[in-house]
Amino acid sequence: xxxxxxxDLITVTIDGREIAVPKGTNMIEAARLLGIDIPHYCYHPxxxxxxxxxxxxxxxxxxxxxxxxxxxxxxxxxxxxxVNWMPKPVIACFTNAAPGLHIRTNTPLVRECREGVMxxxxxxxxxxxxxxxxxxxxxxxxxxxxxGRGYSRFIEQKNVKPKRTLLGPRVMLDDERCVLCxxxxxxxxxxxxxxxxxxxxxxxxxxxxxxxxxRLENNYSLNTVDICPVGALxxxxxxFKMRVWFLKxxxxxxxxxxxxxxxxxxxxxxxxxxxxxxxNDAVNDTWMPDSGRELYKQVRAENRLTAALAAxxxxxxxxxxxxxAELLKSAxxxxxxxxxxxxxxxxxxxxxxxxxxxxxxxxxxxRAGEGDGILLSTDRNPNTRGALVTGLIKALPGPQxxxxxAAIDAGKVTTVLAVNEDLAAAGLTAAQLAKVRVIYLGTHAxxxxxxxxxxxPALTVFEKSGAFINQQFRLQKxxxxxxxxxxxxxxxxxxxxxxxxxxxxxxxETATTLWPALAAExxxxxxxxxxxxPDEGLPLDSKPWAGLRFGEGASLHxxxxxxx
Amino acid sequence: MAVITLHRKPLTxxxxxxxxxxxxxxxxxxxxxxxxxxxxxxPEQRPAIPPGYRGVPALVKDPHGREKCVSCQLxxxxxxxxxxxxxxxxxxxxxxxxxxxxxxxxEFEIDMLRCIYCGLCQEVxxxxxxxxxxxxxxxxxxxxxxVNNKEKLYALGxxxxxxxxxxxxxxxxxxxxxxxx
Numbered sequence: 001x002x003x004x005x006x007x008d009l010i011t012v013t014i015d016g017r018e019i020a021v022p023k024g025t026n027m028i029e030a031a032r033l034l035g036i037d038i039p040h041y042c043y044h045p046x047x048x049x050x051x052x053x054x055x056x057x058x059x060x061x062x063x064x065x066x067x068x069x070x071x072x073x074x075x076x077x078x079x080x081x082x083v084n085w086m087p088k089p090v091i092a093c094f095t096n097a098a099p100g101l102h103i104r105t106n107t108p109l110v111r112e113c114r115e116g117v118m119x120x121x122x123x124x125x126x127x128x129x130x131x132x133x134x135x136x137x138x139x140x141x142x143x144x145x146x147x148g149r150g151y152s153r154f155i156e157q158k159n160v161k162p163k164r165t166l167l168g169p170r171v172m173l174d175d176e177r178c179v180l181c182x183x184x185x186x187x188x189x190x191x192x193x194x195x196x197x198x199x200x201x202x203x204x205x206x207x208x209x210x211x212x213x214x215r216l217e218n219n220y221s222l223n224t225v226d227i228c229p230v231g232a233l234x235x236x237x238x239x240f241k242m243r244v245w246f247l248k249x250x251x252x253x254x255x256x257x258x259x260x261x262x263x264x265x266x267x268x269x270x271x272x273x274x275x276x277x278x279x280n281d282a283v284n285d286t287w288m289p290d291s292g293r294e295l296y297k298q299v300r301a302e303n304r305l306t307a308a309l310a311a312x313x314x315x316x317x318x319x320x321x322x323x324x325a326e327l328l329k330s331a332x333x334x335x336x337x338x339x340x341x342x343x344x345x346x347x348x349x350x351x352x353x354x355x356x357x358x359x360x361x362x363x364x365x366x367r368a369g370e371g372d373g374i375l376l377s378t379d380r381n382p383n384t385r386g387a388l389v390t391g392l393i394k395a396l397p398g399p400q401x402x403x404x405x406a407a408i409d410a411g412k413v414t415t416v417l418a419v420n421e422d423l424a425a426a427g428l429t430a431a432q433l434a435k436v437r438v439i440y441l442g443t444h445a446x447x448x449x450x451x452x453x454x455x456x457p458a459l460t461v462f463e464k465s466g467a468f469i470n471q472q473f474r475l476q477k478x479x480x481x482x483x484x485x486x487x488x489x490x491x492x493x494x495x496x497x498x499x500x501x502x503x504x505x506x507x508x509e510t511a512t513t514l515w516p517a518l519a520a521e522x523x524x525x526x527x528x529x530x531x532x533x534p535d536e537g538l539p540l541d542s543k544p545w546a547g548l549r550f551g552e553g554a555s556l557h558x559x560x561x562x563x564x
Numbered sequence: 565m566a567v568i569t570l571h572r573k574p575l576t577x578x579x580x581x582x583x584x585x586x587x588x589x590x591x592x593x594x595x596x597x598x599x600x601x602x603x604x605x606x607p608e609q610r611p612a613i614p615p616g617y618r619g620v621p622a623l624v625k626d627p628h629g630r631e632k633c634v635s636c637q638l639x640x641x642x643x644x645x646x647x648x649x650x651x652x653x654x655x656x657x658x659x660x661x662x663x664x665x666x667x668x669x670x671e672f673e674i675d676m677l678r679c680i681y682c683g684l685c686q687e688v689x690x691x692x693x694x695x696x697x698x699x700x701x702x703x704x705x706x707x708x709x710x711v712n713n714k715e716k717l718y719a720l721g722x723x724x725x726x727x728x729x730x731x732x733x734x735x736x737x738x739x740x741x742x743x744x745x
Binding site for chain 2: 126127129130131135157158160163164239240241242243245246
């Protein structure tokens with residue numbers, strides 16, 4: 001990725017401190033660079049500017065020039081060029097950097113403006129904080145602490161509006177809490193391209209609503225909940241589940257597709273309560289699809305595998321690994337390995353090593369879905385690129401394991417090691433599954449685990465650390481959010497021990513200890529350590545794979561190679 | 565450092581007999597025989613509890629017998645020994661007169677083996693739903709018995725005769741339509 005050349009830098013002065021910012025930067029962002037917080041509600045860095053909340057009012061001035069001579073007017077007291085301050089405040093979100101622009105954010109006038117705006121916003125705001133899901137991450141609470149009066153001068157009756165309106169299957173609206181910032185409206189229109197929200201009526205009657213006959217049910221609807229600065233929009237799934245201040249945030253990756261949306265997993269005491277997007281300006285901005293937010297439910301699914309099985313009997317992991325190694329070794333060269341585009345880079349590396357030690361061919365299962373052009377791509381494997389980079393596969397995978405099925409029918413393959421893939425779902429018939437001995441490493445029970453001679457339980461993406469390579473060849477890591485079920489060992493440890501058991505080399509059993517081996521063997525990862533992968537991801541060189549025809553179309557920050 | 569040797573004063577003859585000390589001790593005993601009693605025959609007799617006493621924390625109901633707690637979990641947050649554990653939830657569907665409150669605890673547990681009777685839960689409660697009672701004696705034969713669940717907490721707390729009715733006012737405004745609508 002090349003950074004755009006920053007040629008047009010403009011120097012602005014904020015509270016007497018100068019900073020050079022690119023042309024077009026607004027004053028909220030410029031102040032943020034200086035560590036100065038300008039409170040705001042309606043402004044969002046990834047949406048258009050509406051300028052309706054008036055919370056970001058600041059004092060603005062320009063350097064003075066003599067109108068007749070165009071010469072700078074000097075201030076004799078300081079010896080510097082004079083600044084002409086405007087008599088009225090301006091909104092910082094709609095004020096872009098201009099040469100000689102000065103703003104002041106800490107004057108009595110600015111403070112008075114903020115207090116005035118807060119007082120008006122709180123006039124009709126219900127005292128709902130004890131039952132409001134936004135409490136703890138509410139901008140209104142935060143700004144009230146800084147700029148609220150502490151008591152109300154409003155003696156009239158508060159406005160009454162509908163409190164529990166379902167805007168769609170996943171979003172609940174409380175109109176009384178709404179501050180009419182229009183972030184959700186702008187999001188639906190500009191990002192989700194599903195223009196269903198709008199305000200109706202005027203003044204204090206103003207109400208957020210869907211267009212008649214429409215519902216807010218697109219796959220990005222929950223982003224409106226994230227960007228709502230108050231508790232007006234809440235998630236039906238997360239409603240009344242847990243207070244946000246109890247939740248621990250862990251950076252993770254959405255495994256839905258090869259876009260690799262950055263996420264934050266919110267958990268408390270080993271239980272995940274919600275998943276929200278994590279800002280990454282090169283991948284997903286601040287958005288994520290709704291479908292990815294429900295993936296945490298797989299962690300506590302009923303059909304979760306929690307114990308190793310050998311020949312249908314529950315066994316210790318050691319016994320199951322020994323049984324698996326015995327099966328694999330006794331099959332001589334009639335073994336096939338099915339890896340997964342859902343496994344992390346490290347697991348795919350170990351899978352490749354296993355295939356090499358067993359002299360077995362390796363496949364991964366391709367997953368195609370419909371791309372939505374935003375944050376879901378057609379490749380529904382999060383890590384197809386990882387399988388290419390680690391050398392597990394050479395060509396792009398097909399949706400069906402046709403070659404494997406043919407090899408089984410021909411009797412060339414008698415034993416299959418399936419890593420995190422359901423062979424039945426990938427196109428093998430029950431008859432074909434019955435013909436071979438299957439060793440299955442996976443998270444959930446399915447047709448393959450039922451047919452398998454040895455079942456090794458595995459962890460979900462929320463319970464382990466690793467890295468994926470997304471459609472931009474960006475290496476992004478995820479870390480353990482919650483501990484796995486009791487008795488389930490880390491996938492890397494299981495694979496590394498199986499590798500040793502079948503006579504392969506001894507490699508690291510954790511991401512940290514395994515990565516030196518990856519860096520040594522894989523040219524693309526030569527200078528990478530697991531700890532060294534930055535939060536925003538690490539772009540890798542995609543040239544060695546430029547000849548492959550990837551299926552993804554254009555999405556939010558991605559253009560397919562052919563189109564560029 | 566210099567070592568200073570201290571020599572104990574030799575006892576006098578009277579002291580060596582111990583009799584004056586025995587007599588002095590008996591005198592104290594006899595004195596108390598005649599004074600009013602300082603002790604209580606616990607548990608038959610119980611001490612008077614002063615106002616503001618911090619005993620067992622419990623949930624209270626409003627004068628209409630309705631649950632006051634809305635499971636905001638502030639007490640759980642503030643509790644220094646982490647004795648409180650709340651499972652929040654929506655108001656059950658069988659209480660239509662309370663649906664406007666929206667939120668209520670599904671389960672509320674206070675581990676009395678952890679509780680330090682500090683009273684911060686009472687202080688922090690925005691709904692005035694948790695109060696420290698006059699009761700100070702909690703006993704049980706197992707750890708599980710020492711965890712007060714929601715049912716036990718309401719039995720301990722009973723109702724409290726205060727008349728704020730914050731949510732009733734809210735409902736009245738809703739049905740009256742407020743200033744608009």
